[in-house]
Amino acid sequence: MVSQVIEILSHEEIRRTLTRLASQIVEQAGEISQLVLLGIRTRGVPLAQLLATQIEMLEQVQVAVGALDITFYRDDLDRIKIRTPAKTEIPFDLTGKIVVLVDDVIYKGRTVRAALNAVTEYGRPEAIRLAVLVDRGHRQLPIHPDFVGKMLPTASDEQVKVYLQDVDGRDAVELIKLT
Numbered sequence: 001m002v003s004q005v006i007e008i009l010s011h012e013e014i015r016r017t018l019t020r021l022a023s024q025i026v027e028q029a030g031e032i033s034q035l036v037l038l039g040i041r042t043r044g045v046p047l048a049q050l051l052a053t054q055i056e057m058l059e060q061v062q063v064a065v066g067a068l069d070i071t072f073y074r075d076d077l078d079r080i081k082i083r084t085p086a087k088t089e090i091p092f093d094l095t096g097k098i099v100v101l102v103d104d105v106i107y108k109g110r111t112v113r114a115a116l117n118a119v120t121e122y123g124r125p126e127a128i129r130l131a132v133l134v135d136r137g138h139r140q141l142p143i144h145p146d147f148v149g150k151m152l153p154t155a156s157d158e159q160v161k162v163y164l165q166d167v168d169g170r171d172a173v174e175l176i177k178l179t
Helices: 011-029 044-059 110-122
Strands: 003-009 035-040 064-068 098-106 127-135 147-151 159-163 172-178
Touching (some): 003 127, 011 098, 011 127, 011 147, 011 172, 035 044, 035 110, 044 098, 044 127, 064 110, 110 127, 127 159
Parallel strands (some): 098 127, 127 147
Antiparallel strands (some): 159 172
């Protein structure tokens, strides 16, 4: 099987998209001192850190960033390959906070459902929002992101791959079409 790779977002387009998302998050957050970003492992974590940096540049306020591993909250553990859970790092109480979950791609919504379950272990936030770099559609659950970098309608047999400098050594979003 041969695949066709199409670049959807370049390094520069990702940077501009994150600037826009940071502005939208600040605008909707209200009291920015209550805002925290939780990146969903793996690529949601560096995205959350990049958003926090951008928010600091815009508002001169540091936003707390945490990392959330959802492995044990997934509903498909029997179907995915065995993996070692990464560490959840939330060094602050979420009670009363405005939590923005950050992930690279939303597809069926199951990762976000698992993340919502995981968040409740760390307090009772005032509100939980969702920011994604790419929304590719095909939801199986009634979950909709509040902040979307790029809407990318896809076929179910296509893949969206996000590459980030901190994880992959480059920044890009690619659509992979199997032909």
